[in-house]
Amino acid sequence: MAKFSQPPRGTRDFVGEDAELFIDLVSKFTEIARLNDFKPIITPTIEYFDLFAKKSGVEIVQSMYVFRDKAGRNIALRPEATASVIRAYLRNLHKEPKPLNLFYVAQCFRYDEPQRGRYREFWQLGLEIIGDESAAADVNILYTTSEYLNYIGVKHFVQIGNVAFYRSFMDSMGVNSDDQDLVLHYIDKGLFSNAEKLMLEKYGEDASKVLRELYYTDVKRLSELINGYGSLLGERCSKISREVEKTLSFTDALRSIGIDVEYSPSLVRGLAYYTGLIYEVKAEGLDLSIGGGGRYDGLTEVYGGPFEYSTGIALGLDRIMMVLKEKGYVVKALPRVIVIALESSTEIYRAAVSASRTLHSSGIAARVLSEPRVSKALSYASRKGYLYAVIIGRREIETQLVTVKDLMKGEQASLHISELAEYFKQRLLDLL
RNA sequence: GCCCGGGUAGCUUAGCCUGGGUAGAGCGCCGGGCUGUGGACCCGGAGGCCCCGGGUUCAAAUCCCGGCCCGGGCCCCA
Numbered sequence: 001m002a003k004f005s006q007p008p009r010g011t012r013d014f015v016g017e018d019a020e021l022f023i024d025l026v027s028k029f030t031e032i033a034r035l036n037d038f039k040p041i042i043t044p045t046i047e048y049f050d051l052f053a054k055k056s057g058v059e060i061v062q063s064m065y066v067f068r069d070k071a072g073r074n075i076a077l078r079p080e081a082t083a084s085v086i087r088a089y090l091r092n093l094h095k096e097p098k099p100l101n102l103f104y105v106a107q108c109f110r111y112d113e114p115q116r117g118r119y120r121e122f123w124q125l126g127l128e129i130i131g132d133e134s135a136a137a138d139v140n141i142l143y144t145t146s147e148y149l150n151y152i153g154v155k156h157f158v159q160i161g162n163v164a165f166y167r168s169f170m171d172s173m174g175v176n177s178d179d180q181d182l183v184l185h186y187i188d189k190g191l192f193s194n195a196e197k198l199m200l201e202k203y204g205e206d207a208s209k210v211l212r213e214l215y216y217t218d219v220k221r222l223s224e225l226i227n228g229y230g231s232l233l234g235e236r237c238s239k240i241s242r243e244v245e246k247t248l249s250f251t252d253a254l255r256s257i258g259i260d261v262e263y264s265p266s267l268v269r270g271l272a273y274y275t276g277l278i279y280e281v282k283a284e285g286l287d288l289s290i291g292g293g294g295r296y297d298g299l300t301e302v303y304g305g306p307f308e309y310s311t312g313i314a315l316g317l318d319r320i321m322m323v324l325k326e327k328g329y330v331v332k333a334l335p336r337v338i339v340i341a342l343e344s345s346t347e348i349y350r351a352a353v354s355a356s357r358t359l360h361s362s363g364i365a366a367r368v369l370s371e372p373r374v375s376k377a378l379s380y381a382s383r384k385g386y387l388y389a390v391i392i393g394r395r396e397i398e399t400q401l402v403t404v405k406d407l408m409k410g411e412q413a414s415l416h417i418s419e420l421a422e423y424f425k426q427r428l429l430d431l432l
Numbered sequence: 433g434c435c436c437g438g439g440u441a442g443c444u445u446a447g448c449c450u451g452g453g454u455a456g457a458g459c460g461c462c463g464g465g466c467u468g469u470g471g472a473c474c475c476g477g478a479g480g481c482c483c484c485g486g487g488u489u490c491a492a493a494u495c496c497c498g499g500c501c502c503g504g505g506c507c508c509c510a
Binding site for chain 1: 433466467468469470471501502503504505506507508509510
Protein backbone atom coordinates (compact mmCIF):
# COMPACT_ATOMS: atom_id res chain seq x y z
CA MET A 1 0.00 0.00 0.00
CA ALA A 2 2.81 2.35 0.78
CA LYS A 3 4.41 1.60 -2.54
CA PHE A 4 2.09 3.84 -4.55
CA SER A 5 0.87 6.90 -2.80
CA GLN A 6 -2.74 7.93 -2.50
CA PRO A 7 -3.94 11.17 -4.02
CA PRO A 8 -4.40 14.04 -1.56
CA ARG A 9 -7.36 13.96 0.80
CA GLY A 10 -10.61 14.79 -0.91
CA THR A 11 -9.34 14.10 -4.42
CA ARG A 12 -9.81 10.97 -6.49
CA ASP A 13 -8.47 9.10 -9.46
CA PHE A 14 -11.16 8.23 -11.95
CA VAL A 15 -10.34 4.92 -13.56
CA GLY A 16 -12.24 2.28 -15.49
CA GLU A 17 -16.01 2.69 -15.38
CA ASP A 18 -15.79 5.86 -13.32
CA ALA A 19 -13.67 7.50 -15.98
CA GLU A 20 -16.03 6.26 -18.70
CA LEU A 21 -18.99 7.68 -16.81
CA PHE A 22 -17.27 11.02 -16.28
CA ILE A 23 -16.45 11.44 -19.95
CA ASP A 24 -19.91 10.28 -20.98
CA LEU A 25 -21.65 12.79 -18.70
CA VAL A 26 -19.46 15.67 -19.79
CA SER A 27 -19.94 14.94 -23.46
CA LYS A 28 -23.70 14.61 -23.05
CA PHE A 29 -23.82 17.91 -21.19
CA THR A 30 -21.87 19.53 -24.00
CA GLU A 31 -24.25 18.04 -26.52
CA ILE A 32 -27.40 19.30 -24.78
CA ALA A 33 -25.92 22.73 -24.06
CA ARG A 34 -25.04 23.12 -27.72
CA LEU A 35 -28.43 21.96 -28.91
CA ASN A 36 -29.87 24.73 -26.74
CA ASP A 37 -27.45 27.15 -28.36
CA PHE A 38 -25.18 27.83 -25.42
CA LYS A 39 -21.58 28.63 -26.36
CA PRO A 40 -18.61 27.21 -24.51
CA ILE A 41 -16.42 29.32 -22.30
CA ILE A 42 -13.21 28.16 -20.71
CA THR A 43 -11.64 30.16 -17.92
CA PRO A 44 -8.54 29.53 -15.79
CA THR A 45 -8.54 27.20 -12.83
CA ILE A 46 -6.63 29.83 -10.88
CA GLU A 47 -7.68 33.43 -10.43
CA TYR A 48 -6.54 36.34 -8.35
CA PHE A 49 -7.83 35.81 -4.87
CA ASP A 50 -9.52 39.23 -4.95
CA LEU A 51 -11.90 38.07 -7.64
CA PHE A 52 -13.57 35.74 -5.17
CA ALA A 53 -12.96 37.86 -2.10
CA LYS A 54 -15.02 40.67 -3.62
CA LYS A 55 -18.27 38.87 -3.39
CA SER A 56 -17.64 36.41 -0.60
CA GLY A 57 -17.66 36.56 3.17
CA VAL A 58 -14.81 35.88 5.55
CA GLU A 59 -15.72 32.28 6.28
CA ILE A 60 -15.68 31.47 2.59
CA VAL A 61 -12.09 32.55 2.38
CA GLN A 62 -11.18 29.92 4.95
CA SER A 63 -12.38 27.13 2.73
CA MET A 64 -10.52 28.29 -0.35
CA TYR A 65 -7.16 27.15 -1.59
CA VAL A 66 -5.13 30.35 -1.54
CA PHE A 67 -1.41 30.76 -2.10
CA ARG A 68 1.21 33.20 -3.23
CA ASP A 69 2.84 32.44 -6.54
CA LYS A 70 6.59 32.88 -7.07
CA ALA A 71 6.15 36.53 -7.91
CA GLY A 72 4.12 37.14 -4.78
CA ARG A 73 0.70 37.35 -6.41
CA ASN A 74 -2.21 36.29 -4.27
CA ILE A 75 -3.78 33.40 -6.16
CA ALA A 76 -6.74 31.15 -5.45
CA LEU A 77 -7.94 27.90 -6.95
CA ARG A 78 -11.45 28.66 -8.10
CA PRO A 79 -14.18 27.54 -5.70
CA GLU A 80 -16.81 28.05 -8.42
CA ALA A 81 -16.89 29.37 -11.95
CA THR A 82 -19.43 32.17 -12.14
CA ALA A 83 -17.02 34.86 -10.95
CA SER A 84 -14.55 33.85 -13.65
CA VAL A 85 -17.23 33.78 -16.31
CA ILE A 86 -18.31 37.30 -15.40
CA ARG A 87 -14.72 38.50 -15.36
CA ALA A 88 -14.08 36.94 -18.76
CA TYR A 89 -17.34 38.34 -20.08
CA LEU A 90 -16.41 41.87 -19.06
CA ARG A 91 -13.01 41.53 -20.63
CA ASN A 92 -13.84 39.73 -23.85
CA LEU A 93 -17.53 39.55 -24.56
CA HIS A 94 -19.25 42.67 -23.29
CA LYS A 95 -19.79 43.99 -26.82
CA GLU A 96 -21.61 40.86 -27.93
CA PRO A 97 -25.32 41.18 -28.63
CA LYS A 98 -27.38 40.22 -25.60
CA PRO A 99 -28.59 37.89 -24.32
CA LEU A 100 -25.44 35.83 -24.27
CA ASN A 101 -25.77 32.15 -23.44
CA LEU A 102 -22.68 30.40 -22.14
CA PHE A 103 -21.85 26.95 -20.77
CA TYR A 104 -18.81 25.54 -19.04
CA VAL A 105 -17.31 22.44 -17.49
CA ALA A 106 -15.13 23.53 -14.62
CA GLN A 107 -12.86 21.80 -12.16
CA CYS A 108 -13.26 23.57 -8.82
CA PHE A 109 -11.64 23.35 -5.40
CA ARG A 110 -12.76 23.81 -1.85
CA TYR A 111 -10.75 23.12 1.26
CA ASP A 112 -13.30 21.43 3.47
CA GLU A 113 -13.61 18.17 5.29
CA PRO A 114 -14.60 15.59 2.69
CA GLN A 115 -17.71 13.49 3.12
CA ARG A 116 -20.32 11.75 1.02
CA GLY A 117 -20.74 13.59 -2.28
CA ARG A 118 -18.29 16.24 -1.20
CA TYR A 119 -14.72 16.49 -2.34
CA ARG A 120 -11.94 19.01 -2.26
CA GLU A 121 -11.63 18.77 -5.99
CA PHE A 122 -14.98 18.63 -7.75
CA TRP A 123 -16.53 19.37 -11.10
CA GLN A 124 -19.28 21.75 -12.06
CA LEU A 125 -21.35 21.83 -15.23
CA GLY A 126 -22.68 25.31 -15.69
CA LEU A 127 -25.00 27.47 -17.76
CA GLU A 128 -25.11 31.26 -17.66
CA ILE A 129 -27.25 33.80 -19.48
CA ILE A 130 -26.06 37.39 -19.44
CA GLY A 131 -28.20 40.35 -20.46
CA ASP A 132 -31.73 39.02 -20.17
CA GLU A 133 -34.02 40.46 -17.54
CA SER A 134 -37.00 38.23 -18.26
CA ALA A 135 -37.86 35.04 -16.46
CA ALA A 136 -37.64 33.42 -19.89
CA ALA A 137 -33.91 33.28 -19.33
CA ASP A 138 -34.42 31.35 -16.12
CA VAL A 139 -36.83 29.05 -17.89
CA ASN A 140 -34.22 28.50 -20.55
CA ILE A 141 -31.61 27.61 -17.92
CA LEU A 142 -33.87 25.13 -16.19
CA TYR A 143 -35.26 23.71 -19.38
CA THR A 144 -31.77 22.96 -20.61
CA THR A 145 -30.82 21.50 -17.24
CA SER A 146 -33.87 19.32 -17.18
CA GLU A 147 -33.34 18.14 -20.72
CA TYR A 148 -29.84 17.10 -19.77
CA LEU A 149 -30.92 15.27 -16.65
CA ASN A 150 -33.64 13.47 -18.57
CA TYR A 151 -31.15 12.53 -21.22
CA ILE A 152 -28.90 10.82 -18.70
CA GLY A 153 -31.82 9.34 -16.81
CA VAL A 154 -31.76 11.35 -13.58
CA LYS A 155 -35.26 11.84 -12.23
CA HIS A 156 -35.41 15.25 -10.62
CA PHE A 157 -37.46 18.15 -9.40
CA VAL A 158 -36.80 21.82 -8.87
CA GLN A 159 -37.33 23.96 -5.80
CA ILE A 160 -37.61 27.65 -6.42
CA GLY A 161 -37.57 30.68 -4.22
CA ASN A 162 -37.12 34.40 -4.59
CA VAL A 163 -34.80 36.36 -2.35
CA ALA A 164 -36.04 39.64 -3.84
CA PHE A 165 -39.24 39.37 -1.80
CA TYR A 166 -37.27 39.46 1.41
CA ARG A 167 -34.59 41.85 0.24
CA SER A 168 -36.95 44.46 -1.14
CA PHE A 169 -39.14 44.27 1.90
CA MET A 170 -36.18 44.67 4.22
CA ASP A 171 -34.85 47.53 2.09
CA SER A 172 -38.12 49.34 2.55
CA MET A 173 -37.91 48.81 6.29
CA GLY A 174 -34.40 50.19 6.34
CA VAL A 175 -32.81 46.92 7.45
CA ASN A 176 -29.05 47.14 7.07
CA SER A 177 -27.32 44.69 4.83
CA ASP A 178 -25.68 42.63 7.59
CA ASP A 179 -29.02 42.08 9.24
CA GLN A 180 -30.55 41.20 5.88
CA ASP A 181 -27.93 38.53 5.40
CA LEU A 182 -28.52 37.23 8.89
CA VAL A 183 -32.27 37.02 8.37
CA LEU A 184 -31.79 35.14 5.12
CA HIS A 185 -29.32 32.88 6.85
CA TYR A 186 -31.86 32.00 9.54
CA ILE A 187 -34.52 31.35 6.94
CA ASP A 188 -32.15 29.15 5.00
CA LYS A 189 -31.38 27.11 8.10
CA GLY A 190 -35.02 26.64 8.98
CA LEU A 191 -34.67 28.94 12.00
CA PHE A 192 -37.46 31.27 11.04
CA SER A 193 -38.25 32.17 14.63
CA ASN A 194 -34.76 33.65 15.01
CA ALA A 195 -35.34 35.80 11.95
CA GLU A 196 -38.66 36.96 13.29
CA LYS A 197 -37.15 37.81 16.65
CA LEU A 198 -34.36 39.83 15.13
CA MET A 199 -36.83 41.87 13.12
CA LEU A 200 -39.07 42.41 16.09
CA GLU A 201 -36.27 43.59 18.34
CA LYS A 202 -34.49 45.85 15.90
CA TYR A 203 -37.12 46.97 13.42
CA GLY A 204 -40.41 46.75 15.22
CA GLU A 205 -43.66 44.87 15.21
CA ASP A 206 -44.68 45.70 11.65
CA ALA A 207 -41.39 44.45 10.23
CA SER A 208 -41.69 41.21 12.08
CA LYS A 209 -45.29 40.75 11.11
CA VAL A 210 -44.79 41.35 7.41
CA LEU A 211 -41.77 39.08 7.32
CA ARG A 212 -43.85 36.39 8.88
CA GLU A 213 -46.60 36.83 6.31
CA LEU A 214 -44.14 36.85 3.45
CA TYR A 215 -42.79 33.58 4.76
CA TYR A 216 -46.07 31.83 5.32
CA THR A 217 -48.20 33.13 2.47
CA ASP A 218 -48.43 31.07 -0.65
CA VAL A 219 -46.83 32.78 -3.62
CA LYS A 220 -50.18 32.86 -5.43
CA ARG A 221 -51.66 35.09 -2.75
CA LEU A 222 -48.60 37.25 -2.24
CA SER A 223 -49.82 40.00 -4.57
CA GLU A 224 -52.85 40.76 -2.46
CA LEU A 225 -50.69 40.73 0.60
CA ILE A 226 -48.22 43.18 -0.87
CA ASN A 227 -50.93 45.56 -2.06
CA GLY A 228 -52.39 45.57 1.41
CA TYR A 229 -49.09 46.90 2.72
CA GLY A 230 -48.73 49.54 0.03
CA SER A 231 -48.31 52.39 2.48
CA LEU A 232 -45.75 50.53 4.53
CA LEU A 233 -43.67 49.33 1.61
CA GLY A 234 -43.81 52.53 -0.39
CA GLU A 235 -42.09 52.48 -3.73
CA ARG A 236 -40.74 48.95 -3.14
CA CYS A 237 -44.26 47.71 -3.42
CA SER A 238 -44.25 47.62 -7.18
CA LYS A 239 -40.84 45.98 -7.24
CA ILE A 240 -42.05 43.14 -5.04
CA SER A 241 -45.21 42.81 -7.09
CA ARG A 242 -43.12 42.50 -10.22
CA GLU A 243 -41.06 39.76 -8.60
CA VAL A 244 -44.20 37.96 -7.53
CA GLU A 245 -45.53 38.11 -11.07
CA LYS A 246 -42.21 36.87 -12.36
CA THR A 247 -42.12 33.98 -9.94
CA LEU A 248 -45.64 32.96 -10.84
CA SER A 249 -45.12 33.06 -14.55
CA PHE A 250 -41.81 31.27 -14.10
CA THR A 251 -43.49 28.48 -12.17
CA ASP A 252 -46.30 28.18 -14.70
CA ALA A 253 -43.88 28.13 -17.59
CA LEU A 254 -41.81 25.37 -16.02
CA ARG A 255 -44.87 23.27 -15.30
CA SER A 256 -46.18 23.76 -18.80
CA ILE A 257 -43.03 22.24 -20.23
CA GLY A 258 -43.15 19.29 -17.89
CA ILE A 259 -40.72 20.28 -15.18
CA ASP A 260 -41.59 19.21 -11.67
CA VAL A 261 -41.33 22.40 -9.62
CA GLU A 262 -42.34 23.59 -6.17
CA TYR A 263 -42.11 26.98 -4.50
CA SER A 264 -40.29 26.99 -1.21
CA PRO A 265 -40.25 30.19 0.89
CA SER A 266 -37.35 28.85 2.93
CA LEU A 267 -35.10 28.49 -0.11
CA VAL A 268 -32.75 31.46 -0.09
CA ARG A 269 -29.39 29.86 -0.88
CA GLY A 270 -27.26 31.38 1.82
CA LEU A 271 -25.73 34.81 1.63
CA ALA A 272 -24.56 34.52 -1.94
CA TYR A 273 -24.83 37.07 -4.67
CA TYR A 274 -28.33 36.08 -5.64
CA THR A 275 -30.77 38.90 -6.20
CA GLY A 276 -34.07 37.41 -7.29
CA LEU A 277 -35.29 34.03 -8.47
CA ILE A 278 -33.25 31.16 -7.16
CA TYR A 279 -33.48 27.45 -7.77
CA GLU A 280 -32.15 24.21 -6.52
CA VAL A 281 -32.26 20.90 -8.35
CA LYS A 282 -32.85 17.70 -6.43
CA ALA A 283 -32.52 14.18 -7.70
CA GLU A 284 -35.16 11.68 -6.73
CA GLY A 285 -33.95 9.59 -3.85
CA LEU A 286 -30.99 11.76 -2.91
CA ASP A 287 -31.11 14.10 0.04
CA LEU A 288 -28.28 16.24 -1.34
CA SER A 289 -28.99 18.74 -4.07
CA ILE A 290 -27.33 18.17 -7.41
CA GLY A 291 -27.33 21.75 -8.56
CA GLY A 292 -28.37 25.26 -7.82
CA GLY A 293 -28.50 28.72 -9.26
CA GLY A 294 -30.53 31.79 -9.83
CA ARG A 295 -30.50 35.48 -10.59
CA TYR A 296 -27.37 37.45 -9.89
CA ASP A 297 -28.32 40.69 -11.62
CA GLY A 298 -25.67 43.34 -11.29
CA LEU A 299 -22.76 41.09 -10.41
CA THR A 300 -21.01 42.71 -13.35
CA GLU A 301 -20.93 45.95 -11.37
CA VAL A 302 -19.02 44.28 -8.55
CA TYR A 303 -16.24 43.71 -11.06
CA GLY A 304 -16.27 47.25 -12.36
CA GLY A 305 -18.47 46.74 -15.40
CA PRO A 306 -21.84 48.19 -16.36
CA PHE A 307 -24.97 46.70 -14.85
CA GLU A 308 -26.14 43.56 -16.60
CA TYR A 309 -28.93 41.18 -15.82
CA SER A 310 -27.67 37.66 -15.43
CA THR A 311 -28.76 34.26 -14.31
CA GLY A 312 -27.26 30.81 -14.24
CA ILE A 313 -26.95 27.39 -12.72
CA ALA A 314 -24.17 25.04 -11.69
CA LEU A 315 -24.63 21.26 -11.50
CA GLY A 316 -22.42 19.08 -9.35
CA LEU A 317 -21.01 16.46 -11.68
CA ASP A 318 -19.71 14.39 -8.77
CA ARG A 319 -23.16 14.12 -7.28
CA ILE A 320 -24.75 13.27 -10.59
CA MET A 321 -22.18 10.51 -10.90
CA MET A 322 -23.10 9.32 -7.44
CA VAL A 323 -26.78 9.12 -8.33
CA LEU A 324 -26.11 7.26 -11.54
CA LYS A 325 -23.71 4.81 -9.95
CA GLU A 326 -26.27 3.97 -7.30
CA LYS A 327 -28.76 3.35 -10.09
CA GLY A 328 -26.33 1.05 -11.85
CA TYR A 329 -26.07 3.24 -14.93
CA VAL A 330 -23.79 1.70 -17.50
CA VAL A 331 -22.09 3.75 -20.16
CA LYS A 332 -22.94 2.44 -23.58
CA ALA A 333 -19.71 1.20 -25.06
CA LEU A 334 -18.82 1.32 -28.73
CA PRO A 335 -18.60 -2.09 -30.33
CA ARG A 336 -14.94 -3.00 -30.31
CA VAL A 337 -12.89 -5.04 -32.71
CA ILE A 338 -9.29 -6.12 -32.33
CA VAL A 339 -7.05 -6.49 -35.35
CA ILE A 340 -4.35 -9.07 -34.72
CA ALA A 341 -1.12 -8.68 -36.69
CA LEU A 342 0.69 -11.99 -36.47
CA GLU A 343 3.97 -10.65 -37.77
CA SER A 344 5.57 -7.27 -37.58
CA SER A 345 6.32 -7.08 -41.28
CA THR A 346 5.44 -3.93 -43.19
CA GLU A 347 2.93 -5.76 -45.37
CA ILE A 348 1.03 -7.20 -42.47
CA TYR A 349 1.10 -4.03 -40.50
CA ARG A 350 -0.16 -2.02 -43.43
CA ALA A 351 -3.04 -4.43 -43.93
CA ALA A 352 -3.86 -4.33 -40.21
CA VAL A 353 -3.89 -0.54 -40.06
CA SER A 354 -5.95 -0.38 -43.20
CA ALA A 355 -8.50 -2.78 -41.71
CA SER A 356 -8.77 -0.78 -38.53
CA ARG A 357 -9.23 2.49 -40.45
CA THR A 358 -12.04 0.94 -42.39
CA LEU A 359 -13.73 0.04 -39.14
CA HIS A 360 -13.23 3.49 -37.66
CA SER A 361 -14.98 5.05 -40.61
CA SER A 362 -18.03 2.95 -39.75
CA GLY A 363 -17.98 4.12 -36.15
CA ILE A 364 -16.52 0.91 -34.77
CA ALA A 365 -13.69 1.05 -32.25
CA ALA A 366 -10.74 -0.97 -33.48
CA ARG A 367 -7.09 -1.30 -32.62
CA VAL A 368 -4.12 -3.23 -33.89
CA LEU A 369 -2.43 -5.72 -31.61
CA SER A 370 0.93 -7.07 -32.70
CA GLU A 371 1.24 -10.59 -31.34
CA PRO A 372 2.78 -13.60 -33.09
CA ARG A 373 0.82 -16.15 -31.06
CA VAL A 374 -2.83 -16.40 -32.01
CA SER A 375 -3.78 -18.07 -28.75
CA LYS A 376 -2.27 -15.25 -26.71
CA ALA A 377 -3.94 -12.64 -28.85
CA LEU A 378 -7.36 -14.26 -28.67
CA SER A 379 -7.05 -14.84 -24.98
CA TYR A 380 -6.31 -11.16 -24.49
CA ALA A 381 -9.13 -10.16 -26.83
CA SER A 382 -11.78 -12.20 -25.09
CA ARG A 383 -10.75 -11.14 -21.63
CA LYS A 384 -10.82 -7.52 -22.75
CA GLY A 385 -14.33 -7.93 -24.10
CA TYR A 386 -13.77 -7.45 -27.82
CA LEU A 387 -16.67 -8.68 -29.91
CA TYR A 388 -14.67 -9.59 -32.99
CA ALA A 389 -11.09 -10.29 -33.95
CA VAL A 390 -9.65 -9.70 -37.38
CA ILE A 391 -6.60 -11.90 -37.88
CA ILE A 392 -3.92 -10.96 -40.36
CA GLY A 393 -0.86 -13.15 -40.90
CA ARG A 394 1.20 -14.59 -43.71
CA ARG A 395 -1.71 -16.67 -44.96
CA GLU A 396 -4.01 -13.71 -45.23
CA ILE A 397 -1.47 -11.70 -47.18
CA GLU A 398 -1.02 -14.55 -49.65
CA THR A 399 -4.74 -15.05 -50.20
CA GLN A 400 -5.60 -11.33 -49.95
CA LEU A 401 -8.32 -12.30 -47.47
CA VAL A 402 -8.52 -11.55 -43.77
CA THR A 403 -9.87 -13.88 -41.13
CA VAL A 404 -12.72 -12.50 -39.01
CA LYS A 405 -13.65 -14.30 -35.84
CA ASP A 406 -16.84 -13.75 -33.86
CA LEU A 407 -15.61 -14.02 -30.30
CA MET A 408 -19.05 -14.60 -28.84
CA LYS A 409 -20.13 -17.39 -31.16
CA GLY A 410 -16.69 -18.70 -32.04
CA GLU A 411 -17.52 -18.60 -35.73
CA GLN A 412 -14.99 -17.56 -38.30
CA ALA A 413 -15.03 -16.26 -41.88
CA SER A 414 -12.60 -15.18 -44.57
CA LEU A 415 -13.20 -12.01 -46.46
CA HIS A 416 -11.55 -9.32 -48.47
CA ILE A 417 -10.62 -6.11 -46.65
CA SER A 418 -13.04 -4.18 -48.80
CA GLU A 419 -15.88 -6.29 -47.44
CA LEU A 420 -15.07 -5.59 -43.79
CA ALA A 421 -17.15 -2.44 -43.43
CA GLU A 422 -20.25 -4.09 -44.82
CA TYR A 423 -19.70 -7.23 -42.73
CA PHE A 424 -19.52 -5.31 -39.49
CA LYS A 425 -22.26 -2.89 -40.37
CA GLN A 426 -24.65 -5.78 -40.63
CA ARG A 427 -23.55 -7.33 -37.37
CA LEU A 428 -22.88 -4.31 -35.18
CA LEU A 429 -25.42 -1.82 -36.44
CA ASP A 430 -27.80 -2.31 -33.56
CA LEU A 431 -24.98 -1.72 -31.10
CA LEU A 432 -24.01 1.66 -32.49
C1' G B 433 -12.24 22.97 14.38
C1' C B 434 -15.14 18.66 16.83
C1' C B 435 -17.05 13.35 16.90
C1' C B 436 -16.98 8.16 14.97
C1' G B 437 -14.81 4.28 11.93
C1' G B 438 -10.71 2.34 9.29
C1' G B 439 -5.27 1.24 7.24
C1' U B 440 -3.00 -6.68 5.86
C1' A B 441 -0.69 -8.45 -2.11
C1' G B 442 -2.84 -4.40 -7.98
C1' C B 443 -8.29 -4.89 -5.96
C1' U B 444 -11.77 -7.07 -2.20
C1' U B 445 -10.52 -8.93 2.25
C1' A B 446 -9.75 -13.42 6.58
C1' G B 447 -6.86 -13.42 10.85
C1' C B 448 -6.89 -8.96 15.72
C1' C B 449 -11.43 -9.53 20.68
C1' U B 450 -8.69 -14.33 23.65
C1' G B 451 -0.44 -12.66 21.44
C1' G B 452 2.54 -18.23 19.43
C1' G B 453 4.70 -21.53 14.30
C1' U B 454 7.19 -19.98 6.77
C1' A B 455 0.30 -14.25 7.35
C1' G B 456 -4.20 -17.05 4.26
C1' A B 457 -8.17 -16.61 0.46
C1' G B 458 -10.98 -14.82 -3.88
C1' C B 459 -10.45 -11.76 -8.11
C1' G B 460 -6.64 -9.84 -11.20
C1' C B 461 -1.58 -10.49 -13.30
C1' C B 462 2.48 -13.71 -15.59
C1' G B 463 3.91 -18.60 -17.56
C1' G B 464 2.69 -23.63 -19.10
C1' G B 465 -0.91 -27.42 -20.79
C1' C B 466 -1.66 -25.15 -26.65
C1' U B 467 4.59 -22.65 -32.42
C1' G B 468 -2.35 -20.14 -36.56
C1' U B 469 -7.37 -20.24 -32.55
C1' G B 470 -9.64 -17.37 -27.06
C1' G B 471 -13.11 -17.63 -22.92
C1' A B 472 -14.02 -22.71 -19.29
C1' C B 473 -10.71 -26.04 -17.02
C1' C B 474 -5.96 -28.00 -15.00
C1' C B 475 -0.84 -27.04 -13.32
C1' G B 476 2.82 -23.61 -11.82
C1' G B 477 4.69 -18.58 -10.59
C1' A B 478 5.39 -13.54 -9.14
C1' G B 479 3.50 -10.17 -5.86
C1' G B 480 3.16 -8.42 1.66
C1' C B 481 8.73 -3.39 5.82
C1' C B 482 0.44 -6.62 8.07
C1' C B 483 0.60 2.50 7.61
C1' C B 484 4.98 4.62 10.65
C1' G B 485 7.53 5.04 15.44
C1' G B 486 7.90 3.63 20.39
C1' G B 487 6.42 0.38 24.55
C1' U B 488 4.93 -4.40 27.04
C1' U B 489 6.55 -9.60 26.29
C1' C B 490 10.60 -15.29 25.71
C1' A B 491 7.34 -13.97 21.48
C1' A B 492 3.28 -8.55 18.40
C1' A B 493 -0.55 -8.08 12.17
C1' U B 494 -2.79 -9.20 17.08
C1' C B 495 -2.12 -5.76 23.46
C1' C B 496 -0.76 -0.30 25.03
C1' C B 497 0.87 4.86 23.71
C1' G B 498 2.01 8.55 20.05
C1' G B 499 1.98 10.04 14.97
C1' C B 500 0.56 9.92 9.74
C1' C B 501 -3.06 8.87 6.15
C1' C B 502 -8.11 7.67 4.42
C1' G B 503 -13.51 7.42 4.82
C1' G B 504 -18.14 8.94 7.23
C1' G B 505 -20.97 12.48 10.51
C1' C B 506 -21.27 17.65 12.71
C1' C B 507 -20.05 22.77 11.31
C1' C B 508 -20.02 24.98 6.63
C1' C B 509 -21.52 24.68 1.67
C1' A B 510 -19.98 30.55 -2.85
